[in-house]
Amino acid sequence: MTRDELASASELLESAAEDTDSDEASERLAELADQLDTLATAERGPDHGRLARIQSALNDLSSGDAEDVAGVIEDADDAINEYRSDLEGV
Numbered sequence: 161m162t163r164d165e166l167a168s169a170s171e172l173l174e175s176a177a178e179d180t181d182s183d184e185a186s187e188r189l190a191e192l193a194d195q196l197d198t199l200a201t202a203e204r205g206p207d208h209g210r211l212a213r214i215q216s217a218l219n220d221l222s223s224g225d226a227e228d229v230a231g232v233i234e235d236a237d238d239a240i241n242e243y244r245s246d247l248e249g250v
Contacts, residue, residue: 163200165243170196172236173218176229185226189233192217196240208249211240 173193177186192214199206218237222230 163205163243165239166196166200166206169236169239169243170194170200172232172239176226176232176236179232180226180229182225182228185221185224185229188217188221189226189229196236205247208244208247211244211247215240 170193173189173196177189177193180186180189195214199210215237218233222233222237226233
């Protein structure tokens, strides 16, 4: 089962990783994209806490080293929020 919203967020972050001028931000965005890609196809879906940690990292990046790709990061964050809206719990 593929979680389309998380797969979309992963693709957006891969794009942001390629487009940012910061090497450090590029590496971090690529890592987060890989995490989301894994979560998108894992047998069990992620919980709110795991996704919140990823979103916190995205927030830090979009207001810091990766400010040049903040719009793409925001789109990825929106996709994660869309997935989380159907998740039970918090």
